Amino acid sequence: MAKRSGFGIGIVGCGMVADFHAQAITAMRGGYLAGVFSRREDNARRLANRFGGKVYTDYKAFLADPALDIVVIATPSGAHLEPAVQAARAGKHVICEKPLEVTLERVDRMIRVCRENKVMLAGIFQRRFLEATQQFKKALDAGRLGRISLADAYIKWHRTQAYYDSGAWRGTWQLDGGGALINQSIHTIDLLYYLAGDVEWVCGFADRRSHERIEVEDNAVAILKFKSGALGVIEGSTACFSPSGNPAEVHMCGADGSIFMQDNSFTVWEFRRKRSADQHIREKFAPGDHPGAGAADPAAIDFVPHQRAFEDVVKALKKGIAPMVDGPEARKSIEIILAIYQSALTGGRPVHLPLKKTPVRKPFRSKG
Numbered sequence: 001m002a003k004r005s006g007f008g009i010g011i012v013g014c015g016m017v018a019d020f021h022a023q024a025i026t027a028m029r030g031g032y033l034a035g036v037f038s039r040r041e042d043n044a045r046r047l048a049n050r051f052g053g054k055v056y057t058d059y060k061a062f063l064a065d066p067a068l069d070i071v072v073i074a075t076p077s078g079a080h081l082e083p084a085v086q087a088a089r090a091g092k093h094v095i096c097e098k099p100l101e102v103t104l105e106r107v108d109r110m111i112r113v114c115r116e117n118k119v120m121l122a123g124i125f126q127r128r129f130l131e132a133t134q135q136f137k138k139a140l141d142a143g144r145l146g147r148i149s150l151a152d153a154y155i156k157w158h159r160t161q162a163y164y165d166s167g168a169w170r171g172t173w174q175l176d177g178g179g180a181l182i183n184q185s186i187h188t189i190d191l192l193y194y195l196a197g198d199v200e201w202v203c204g205f206a207d208r209r210s211h212e213r214i215e216v217e218d219n220a221v222a223i224l225k226f227k228s229g230a231l232g233v234i235e236g237s238t239a240c241f242s243p244s245g246n247p248a249e250v251h252m253c254g255a256d257g258s259i260f261m262q263d264n265s266f267t268v269w270e271f272r273r274k275r276s277a278d279q280h281i282r283e284k285f286a287p288g289d290h291p292g293a294g295a296a297d298p299a300a301i302d303f304v305p306h307q308r309a310f311e312d313v314v315k316a317l318k319k320g321i322a323p324m325v326d327g328p329e330a331r332k333s334i335e336i337i338l339a340i341y342q343s344a345l346t347g348g349r350p351v352h353l354p355l356k357k358t359p360v361r362k363p364f365r366s367k368g
Helices: 016-027 041-051 059-064 081-089 104-116 131-141 161-165 180-196 278-284 304-319 327-344
Strands: 007-012 031-037 054-056 070-073 093-096 121-123 148-156 199-207 219-226 231-237 249-254 257-262 265-271
Touching (some): 007 016, 007 059, 007 304, 016 031, 016 041, 031 041, 031 304, 054 059, 059 081, 081 104, 093 104, 093 304, 104 121, 104 327, 121 304, 131 180, 131 257, 148 180, 180 219, 180 231, 180 249, 180 327, 199 327, 219 327, 265 278
Parallel strands (some): 007 031, 007 070, 031 054, 070 093, 093 121, 148 231
Antiparallel strands (some): 219 231, 257 265
16 A cells, blocks of 8 residues: 655656656655546556545546645646646646647746646656766766867667557647657657757758658658757667667767666766766666666656656755646756757758757658
């Protein structure tokens, strides 16, 4: 039975990702699973029978539960705004799955309503809480790489046609918001932004290579210039077959060092000025013993980073500070991706950030 201490947390939407959230909430310190909401009672009851919490099929009744302090939004991406707004107006803090929403206008409304109602808004970018990510960030903050030259993200993943066919919302602009970039690659793109900083402009190319009955890209490449002056590349795909899945990677190189992170491990950890701890880090984070990020199977991920993300929100609420990924911070990766889409849909023309509005989106055609 879920523990009943700390903040009461409820989940909205009881699909696959809700299981990770429920596991994380059950294991976390400072919170417990108070309730689950789905329009389908069988979905809500399935989750509650496994993890606890009250079952709701009426959203107003769910929000009226006095035990509920925080609402986790786990509906399809283009259906995040409405339940988040209702939760904020009911005085509930909001934790929202990635992406916050599928257009900048809907993201900005979510941020604004939460601010107006004095509730916290946090985005779920759990890979920031990986131990390898934090080691990476410490090395950067200590200046160990020197002046950064290149910062890249590679997400060469695979999704079957059955994956896209499993839900009418998958692969649509309206509810998925895009394809390989905004759905599968966004966590790694968020890491790239978190580590390398703001982007000045992008040039993007995207198409549909391997899948049918989708409007969006399954294959994309972008060139980036960061405000620091560094250059970078993003490769994001769900059209790269691998039986076990190719790992997601972030590479950064500077005048004094290079780090290549592969999921939660390092394949390169080298610096001009060596430290005694470097060999220990290379051994501790050697490839092979760390859970993946869902390269071939979206269900094959570890819930512990989600747990750390939820615990960060609870800690922030207790201290009255912003969480690591608040609304404006969660918006950054969405803006980068939408800029890539705008460039790709206009023949690869450079697009400067910040974006003024969401670009006009149209179906990607199969090429080749």
